[in-house]
Amino acid sequence: MSIRDRVAALHAELAEAPEFPSQGATLFVDLERRETRTGYTPLPVVRTLLGGRGANMYYLHRLLDESLTPLHPDIPLIFGSGVLTGLVPSAARGNCTSWSPESGVLMDSNCGDYFPSFLRMNGYDHVVLYGRRPGWTMIVIRDGVVSFEDAAAYEGLDNIDLRARVQQDLGGVWTRNMAMVNITRAGERQVLTAGIMGGPKAIYARGGPGAKMGALGLKAIVTLAQTREFTTAQPYKPYNRHIAQKLLGTSVVKNALSKTGTPFLYKPSRVLGAMGTKNNQETTWTDALDAGNHDPYRDGMEGCFRCPVNCRPLNDLHSAEPDRYDKGDGPEYVTLGKFGPNLGIDDVKAVMRLNNICNDLGFDTASTGSAIGWAMELFQRGLITTADTGGLDLTWGNAAAVETLLFLMSRREGFGNVVADSARAVEKGHYPAEALKYRMTVKGLWQSDPHDARILKAFALGLAVATRGMDHLRNRVTLEINAKINDDAAFKAELYGGPVSAEPNSYVGKERAVRACENTYAVGDSVGMCRFTTKLFNSPSLPGMEEFRQQIENVTGLVFTPEALDRVGLNVMGVERLINYRLGVRRKDDTLPDRWFDEPNTFGPFKGEHIDRAEFDAMLSRFYQISELTSEGVPRDEWRGQLNAVLGG
Amino acid sequence: MILVHFPAMLHPVAGREQRVDEPVANVGELLAALERLVPGLGAALEDPVYNLAVNDDMLLHGVHAHPLSDGDVVEVIPTIAGG
Numbered sequence: 004m005s006i007r008d009r010v011a012a013l014h015a016e017l018a019e020a021p022e023f024p025s026q027g028a029t030l031f032v033d034l035e036r037r038e039t040r041t042g043y044t045p046l047p048v049v050r051t052l053l054g055g056r057g058a059n060m061y062y063l064h065r066l067l068d069e070s071l072t073p074l075h076p077d078i079p080l081i082f083g084s085g086v087l088t089g090l091v092p093s094a095a096r097g098n099c100t101s102w103s104p105e106s107g108v109l110m111d112s113n114c115g116d117y118f119p120s121f122l123r124m125n126g127y128d129h130v131v132l133y134g135r136r137p138g139w140t141m142i143v144i145r146d147g148v149v150s151f152e153d154a155a156a157y158e159g160l161d162n163i164d165l166r167a168r169v170q171q172d173l174g175g176v177w178t179r180n181m182a183m184v185n186i187t188r189a190g191e192r193q194v195l196t197a198g199i200m201g202g203p204k205a206i207y208a209r210g211g212p213g214a215k216m217g218a219l220g221l222k223a224i225v226t227l228a229q230t231r232e233f234t235t236a237q238p239y240k241p242y243n244r245h246i247a248q249k250l251l252g253t254s255v256v257k258n259a260l261s262k263t264g265t266p267f268l269y270k271p272s273r274v275l276g277a278m279g280t281k282n283n284q285e286t287t288w289t290d291a292l293d294a295g296n297h298d299p300y301r302d303g304m305e306g307c308f309r310c311p312v313n314c315r316p317l318n319d320l321h322s323a324e325p326d327r328y329d330k331g332d333g334p335e336y337v338t339l340g341k342f343g344p345n346l347g348i349d350d351v352k353a354v355m356r357l358n359n360i361c362n363d364l365g366f367d368t369a370s371t372g373s374a375i376g377w378a379m380e381l382f383q384r385g386l387i388t389t390a391d392t393g394g395l396d397l398t399w400g401n402a403a404a405v406e407t408l409l410f411l412m413s414r415r416e417g418f419g420n421v422v423a424d425s426a427r428a429v430e431k432g433h434y435p436a437e438a439l440k441y442r443m444t445v446k447g448l449w450q451s452d453p454h455d456a457r458i459l460k461a462f463a464l465g466l467a468v469a470t471r472g473m474d475h476l477r478n479r480v481t482l483e484i485n486a487k488i489n490d491d492a493a494f495k496a497e498l499y500g501g502p503v504s505a506e507p508n509s510y511v512g513k514e515r516a517v518r519a520c521e522n523t524y525a526v527g528d529s530v531g532m533c534r535f536t537t538k539l540f541n542s543p544s545l546p547g548m549e550e551f552r553q554q555i556e557n558v559t560g561l562v563f564t565p566e567a568l569d570r571v572g573l574n575v576m577g578v579e580r581l582i583n584y585r586l587g588v589r590r591k592d593d594t595l596p597d598r599w600f601d602e603p604n605t606f607g608p609f610k611g612e613h614i615d616r617a618e619f620d621a622m623l624s625r626f627y628q629i630s631e632l633t634s635e636g637v638p639r640d641e642w643r644g645q646l647n648a649v650l651g652g
Numbered sequence: 653m654i655l656v657h658f659p660a661m662l663h664p665v666a667g668r669e670q671r672v673d674e675p676v677a678n679v680g681e682l683l684a685a686l687e688r689l690v691p692g693l694g695a696a697l698e699d700p701v702y703n704l705a706v707n708d709d710m711l712l713h714g715v716h717a718h719p720l721s722d723g724d725v726v727e728v729i730p731t732i733a734g735g
């Protein structure tokens with residue numbers, strides 16, 4: 004069945020008008036024929052999965068043809084904004100979903116800035132893209148009207164130049180009435196670590212979405228529209244004030260996120276001995292990269308649409324001979340870790356410069372830093388030499404070589420073509436099979452963050468079971484690093500719905516904490532709430548199920564209890580696991596890199612800690628049990644039947 | 653004597669560091685002593701955003717009962733998640 008037939012069958016089942024106040028349409032875009040059609044996500048789907056990430060899974064489940072390959076134009080690329088995106092403080096987010104060309108499993112990536120909200124201002128909640136015509140296309144959505152533009156003039160432009168040119172050509176104003184998602188040269192060349200840029204730094208990063216968009220010949224989608232009021236079921240702004248107060252009254256937001264941003268986490272991780280260093284061969288690094296050392300270069304803070312937090316640090320390196328990478332947006336903790344300790348770089352200015360280059364070249368810094376770290380370890384071990392790297396000296400800490408490599412990657416030139424194949428470099432014949440021993444991936448995806456999870460067993464389980472691969476943003480029980488919560492057993496049990504060991508390196512009860520986080524975060528993604536400001540991620544007092552429930556009711560009129568929302572979170576994971584099962588994922592894939600089982604941690608209060616295989620396996624079984632999964636990690640029969648009844652097809 | 657270092661966000665309340673000269677056997681007693689030295693500081697340190705490291709070893713549980721010895725250096729470290 005072709006993608007057009009699949010879309011036609013699905014479209015016939017969609018509602019023709021909004022199912023509830025504030026619902027936007029789903030826009031289907033045939034890029035080859037330059038045709039569009041619209042419909043509305045059916046109410047039973049919304050009641051089961053909400054919108055954003057959740058409803059994206061409905062569309063992917065229905066449109067996926069697993070007999071093809073991820074970059075085939077009949078595999079759709081799906082954007083989706085949450086049911087509260089654009090209406091609630093800090094709900095500025097949306098997801099981008101497909102079959103990952105990087106990992107080979109589910110691709111689902113989240114981004115903020117302005118596009119997810121401005122898409123809704125144009126009347127669309129989801130965009131489903133498929134097909135390809137020769138050359139490059141740009142889609143412009145102006146006050147809800149879709150037009151196709153020839154994007155030949157933008158071919159080869161990276162993020163900085165593209166944003167300048169598009170603004171000049173279309174005449175809008177970023178952050179006021181114009182937003183864009185776009186690929187860079189790396190996306191055009193289908194570099195597997197390429198993301199889809201959603202702003203100067205914001206990016207749909209994980210799983211190679213830039214490569215996927217490049218394979219569709221789509222350079223950018225631009226939205227142009229004034230912000231507007233939504234007709235809602237009930238007044239919702241008074242409760243927005245409550246949410247904003249909750250956000251700004253939380254000390255971690257007030258004192259850390261909105262002042263310095265996420266680099267704050269660098270210090271606790273390195274002091275704990277949990278900072279992935281040199282491709283996780285070591286677990287601590289220099290204090291020279293601590294957040295306090297960013298102060299001289301912090302040039303203000305930025306934020307996403309209507310988010311009062313403004314957590315994104317800007318940088319100005321004040322170089323004597325400044326070039327286009329002397330100023331930028333970031334770095335986040337992930338980038339700091341992946342381009343600092345992970346590559347053996349100890350100079351904060353060097354990391355900031357590499358961050359600014361990645362923002363321009365459109366790279367997922369997690370996968371890009373990891374793929375380079377892997378190459379550096381292979382170089383250290385003599386598995387590759389300068390004969391393979393085209394003369395590049397990949398010694399740890401060589402920031403100049405890393406900079407050169409980034410540009411080579413973005414063009415797929417020389418050794419850059421090898422690293423551009425990311426974790427698939429062995430499969431593509433670039434590295435010997437022995438290199439797989441040092442590849443720090445789960446389900447083919449590099450770890451998203453630099454935290455070495457040999458100590459905190461809840462972190463380890465989360466990375467193993469995350470549906471998109473090795474990623475902390477799906478279920479990280481971050482409060483495991485919080486001593487006061489660990490020491491309050493009753494409070495901790497209430498947070499996670501049952502007892503969870505106080506000891507970070509214990510396996511006891513950790514499955515329960517991961518389950519609670521996974522459900523909460525899946526709902527957060529489906530309403531469009533930022534992870535940083537979602538309960539359980541940074542603080543127990545941030546907005547969670549109760550606040551989501553209240554505001555969903557105010558905005559849409561749909562009534563959920565907190566328990567029902569918890570079930571929605573479980574459902575989202577369930578559908579994701581059904582998709583992954585079709586892509587070949589089984590229990591054996593819910594695991595961790597061998598290094599964490601076999602090599603003990605070498606530094607700090609938990610020196611000697613590693614993951615015990617038997618304990619891990621028992622914890623995974625308990626996780627499957629409470630998650631209503633079969634022994635192969637998919638929803639059990641009865642639940643699967645319920646999901647399939649809603650998903651249809 | 654125990655030396656306690658504070659992060660920038662606590663400098664307005666606590667200064668950069670405090671010396672605790674009275675004998676304390678564990679972290680719980682240290683926190684009480686800090687409150688006596690700087691009224692309000694104990695309450696500020698109750699905020700779950702703060703972890704403590706004793707001689708560079710970060711404590712993740714059993715904090716109040718953690719034993720201290722003369723000459724120990726304690727550091728207050730704010731923790732957040734991140735992406």
Ligand code: SF4
Nearest residue numbers: 306307310312314533
């Ligand atoms: S907390 Fe930061 S990343 Fe999240 S929505 Fe607000 S500004 Fe954006």
